[in-house]
Amino acid sequence: MLDSIEVRPMCRHERPLWDDLMRQHHYLGFRSLVGESFRYVATCQEQWVALLGWSAAALKCKVRDQWIGWPCWLQYQRLPLLANNTRFLILPHVQIPNLASRVLALNVKRLSSDWQNCYSHPIWLVETFVDPRHFHGTCYKAAGWNFLGYTHGFSKCADTYRRHNHPKMVFVRPLHPRATEKLADPSVDIPLRRQPKALRLSEKQAGELLERLMAIPDPRMARGIRHKKISVMAIAMCAIMSNARSLKAIAEWGQRCSQTMLQRLWCRYDRKTKRFRPPSEPTIRRFLQSVDADAVDRALGGWLQQLADTHSAIAVDGKTLKGARKDNGRKVHLLSVFLQKQGIVLTQREVESTTNEITTLRPLLAPLDLTGRVVTVDAMHAHKDTARYLVKEKHADGVFIIKKNQRTLREDISELNMLDFPPSAPHDR
Numbered sequence: 001m002l003d004s005i006e007v008r009p010m011c012r013h014e015r016p017l018w019d020d021l022m023r024q025h026h027y028l029g030f031r032s033l034v035g036e037s038f039r040y041v042a043t044c045q046e047q048w049v050a051l052l053g054w055s056a057a058a059l060k061c062k063v064r065d066q067w068i069g070w071p072c073w074l075q076y077q078r079l080p081l082l083a084n085n086t087r088f089l090i091l092p093h094v095q096i097p098n099l100a101s102r103v104l105a106l107n108v109k110r111l112s113s114d115w116q117n118c119y120s121h122p123i124w125l126v127e128t129f130v131d132p133r134h135f136h137g138t139c140y141k142a143a144g145w146n147f148l149g150y151t152h153g154f155s156k157c158a159d160t161y162r163r164h165n166h167p168k169m170v171f172v173r174p175l176h177p178r179a180t181e182k183l184a185d186p187s188v189d190i191p192l193r194r195q196p197k198a199l200r201l202s203e204k205q206a207g208e209l210l211e212r213l214m215a216i217p218d219p220r221m222a223r224g225i226r227h228k229k230i231s232v233m234a235i236a237m238c239a240i241m242s243n244a245r246s247l248k249a250i251a252e253w254g255q256r257c258s259q260t261m262l263q264r265l266w267c268r269y270d271r272k273t274k275r276f277r278p279p280s281e282p283t284i285r286r287f288l289q290s291v292d293a294d295a296v297d298r299a300l301g302g303w304l305q306q307l308a309d310t311h312s313a314i315a316v317d318g319k320t321l322k323g324a325r326k327d328n329g330r331k332v333h334l335l336s337v338f339l340q341k342q343g344i345v346l347t348q349r350e351v352e353s354t355t356n357e358i359t360t361l362r363p364l365l366a367p368l369d370l371t372g373r374v375v376t377v378d379a380m381h382a383h384k385d386t387a388r389y390l391v392k393e394k395h396a397d398g399v400f401i402i403k404k405n406q407r408t409l410r411e412d413i414s415e416l417n418m419l420d421f422p423p424s425a426p427h428d429r
Contacts, residue, residue, distance in 0.1 A: 005049070009038060009040055039053055040053075052088050054084065064170055067148050080121055098142070104139060112176075146173065208303060213299060217291075219292065227267070231278075233287075233291075254278030305369070318380075319334060335364055375396050377401075
């Protein structure tokens with residue numbers, strides 16, 4: 001019976017059934033898979049017998065990270081090379097001995113190649129978390145997975161961690177013979193699709209950025225300052241552009257800099273040791289928490305706009321920040337302007353509780369030079385006043401989405417002969 005078991009990726013039209021079965025029969029239920037993900041189906045004589053779901057690896061897991069041995073700054077760069085078996089379900093009507101370990105073994109054999117074809121990078125290590133109140137991880141042990149220990153009993157909720165006092169068993173299985181060695185080696189070049197391209201700046205562009213950073217007010221009191229404002233901000237910016245995802249990773253990036261680099265970043269010179277010293281993690285944290293975020297946003301947004309193509313399209317979109325709330329419990333909603341091609345945010349503005357995105361749009365666009373650009377907005381902003389503002393005052397073109405709630409306008413557009421309105425040349429605006 002086991003010889004007839006096959007594991008294959010789920011077909012697109014099978015997703016509603018896959019999700020429904022997982023929702024009904026898995027003890028955790030099911031809502032969605034996080035990040036890069038894959039759904040698999042195990043069949044026996046063309047009948048479904050098991051379902052497996054893989055998603056992005058856990059952001060942090062102490063026993064796993066210690067076992068790999070990678071530093072914090074490298075961990076966030078290499079996490080895409082890990083996958084988490086978040087769901088594994090043997091369908092209730094199936095009674096086949098040793099089925100679970102067989103399905104796991106077949107799935108793991110093809111997982112990395114499937115991931116490569118879909119997401120343009122392999123998987124070197126897989127992980128899973130087993131609740132010992134319900135299972136013992138027997139099928140994972142039988143399939144050759146390694147038991148590393150237990151979690152601390154926390155779950156991630158938005159940007160915070162909550163204690164649930166139910167530690168999980170941590171199992172991992174390398175899919176590459178030198179997985180841990182390569183994951184922890186900074187010298188190994190691993191081309192990941194999502195790694196940002198190197199940002200090359202001319203002396204003029206770097207000088208303009210320096211001038212804008214110097215203009216940002218220093219929130220600290222003059223007494224007791226050891227590290228220059230420009231030094232802390234320069235290190236934070238360079239570290240973030242190098243994929244640093246936390247304050248600790250930013251500080252670690254600064255610690256790895258050479259003396260020549262630290263000198264170029266205006267770091268403090270210690271006369272006793274005769275060495276340049278980067279700011280510590282507490283110093284970076286205190287500064288970034290107290291600096292004027294709006295001033296930083298304006299400075300960087302204006303500088304990034306100068307780097308972009310003057311005719312590149314701009315998009316406006318609003319999003320509610322997950323897990324972010326004010327003291328009164330209200331969620332934070334931001335309206336952002338970003339370059340469509342590069343995905344770079346030029347500026348953003350909070351939508352106050354007493355207003356909405358429509359009234360926030362003009363103050364958001366006011367400081368930006370939109371001459372000759374195409375600005376795309378969603379259906380909420382499909383109004384005459386907004387269109388007139390973009391064309392008459394900002395000298396830009398607007399692309400609007402018209403939904404069924406604007407029935408008259410949709411009917412007028414449907415009656416137009418679109419061949420009479422070809423894309424205009426710049427001089428025909």
